[in-house]
Amino acid sequence: MSVKSHKVIDIRLLNDLAVSSLTRSNIDVPEYEPHEDGDIPNTFVPGRNIVFLTLASIYAYKVHANTVITGVCETDFSGYPDCRDEFIKALNNAVSLGMNKNMHFKTPLMWLTKAETWALADSMGKLYFISDETLTCYNGVKSHGCGKCDSCHLRNKGLNEYLSNKDEIQKSLHKKQTLAM
Numbered sequence: 270m271s272v273k274s275h276k277v278i279d280i281r282l283l284n285d286l287a288v289s290s291l292t293r294s295n296i297d298v299p300e301y302e303p304h305e306d307g308d309i310p311n312t313f314v315p316g317r318n319i320v321f322l323t324l325a326s327i328y329a330y331k332v333h334a335n336t337v338i339t340g341v342c343e344t345d346f347s348g349y350p351d352c353r354d355e356f357i358k359a360l361n362n363a364v365s366l367g368m369n370k371n372m373h374f375k376t377p378l379m380w381l382t383k384a385e386t387w388a389l390a391d392s393m394g395k396l397y398f399i400s401d402e403t404l405t406c407y408n409g410v411k412s413h414g415c416g417k418c419d420s421c422h423l424r425n426k427g428l429n430e431y432l433s434n435k436d437e438i439q440k441s442l443h444k445k446q447t448l449a450m
């Protein structure tokens with residue numbers, strides 16, 4: 270990807286408003302356990318993706334870009350309502366109306382399993398970069414993480430699935446990408 274600039278925005282204000290185990294050090298991040306559909310864990314930060322996508326859209330407007338890409342996924346996920354495709358489309362519509370500009374929110378990972386997301390990284394030659402240099406752990410531990418939280422469970426399970434069945438998972442990724450074109 271030809272990234273021209275990398276902008277970091279300070280959103281500590283969200284910590285003051287949103288009560289969650291990800292924003293408050295006095296609330297423990299729960300260890301992974303299977304949950305029912307509709308259960309929202311205490312790691313949920315209300316409004317997080319509304320804020321992220323809205324701020325990204327304001328920046329996009331400023332630099333005359335019309336695409337905002339987000340890594341949300343509702344296939345293997347913790348059940349957050351703001352990771353769902355329905356929400357992303359609704360906010361995309363609201364932001365486009367509110368800015369009088371056709372903004373396109375893209376969600377390349379939305380329908381991929383975590384194993385397929387690893388396959389995607391591998392197909393771009395970035396498997397080890399993603400596994401060693403990125404962070405998804407709710408306890409803030411880079412790479413393979415704390416190994417106990419929900420996010421580590423999904424990430425590491427997906428990686429193990431991919432590594433033990435690469436050919437099949439590359440095929441299923443390719444099939445989904447072909448269907449999405």
Ligand SMILES: [Zn+2]
Nearest residue numbers: 406415418421
């Ligand atoms: Zn973790």
